[in-house]
Amino acid sequence: MDNxxxxxxxxxxxxxxxPITDYFGISLHAQxxxxxxxxxxxxxxxxxxxxxxxxxxxxEPLILDLDECLYKEKRKxxxxxxxxxxxxxxxxxxxxxxxxPFLFFF
Numbered sequence: 001m002d003n004x005x006x007x008x009x010x011x012x013x014x015x016x017x018x019p020i021t022d023y024f025g026i027s028l029h030a031q032x033x034x035x036x037x038x039x040x041x042x043x044x045x046x047x048x049x050x051x052x053x054x055x056x057x058x059x060e061p062l063i064l065d066l067d068e069c070l071y072k073e074k075r076k077x078x079x080x081x082x083x084x085x086x087x088x089x090x091x092x093x094x095x096x097x098x099x100x101p102f103l104f105f106f
Contacts, residue, residue, distance in 0.1 A: 036069040 030036040043062040047055035056063070068074055089095040 030066065030070060033070070036066060039066040039069050 030040040039062065043059060043066050046059035046062050049055070050058045086095070090097045
């Protein structure tokens with residue numbers, strides 16, 4: 001087995017523990033994002049079953065799912081494609097760009 005550096009960041013304990021490290025420690029996991037909790041738990045169970053290095057290749061779909069949940073790269077890319085197509089249709093004259101009506105709420 002070759003010793004490749006890990007592809008993804010690893011979590012470790014702080015050098016010293018204080019209330020400040022306890023407070024900011026929540027940013028080291030995805031449990032604070034309600035949509036991503038399940039993805040992280042399934043990934044943690046998979047990595048626990050296979051180990052860290054073997055788990056990186058065996059749990060690749062779960063890693064990609066968690067990354068998508070956290071960073072939404074595919075969603076952003078789809079939105080760029082849709083916006084580009086909308087702009088292309090406006091430029092080609094296939095569609096009119098109408099402003100949304102301004103609504104007053106009293």
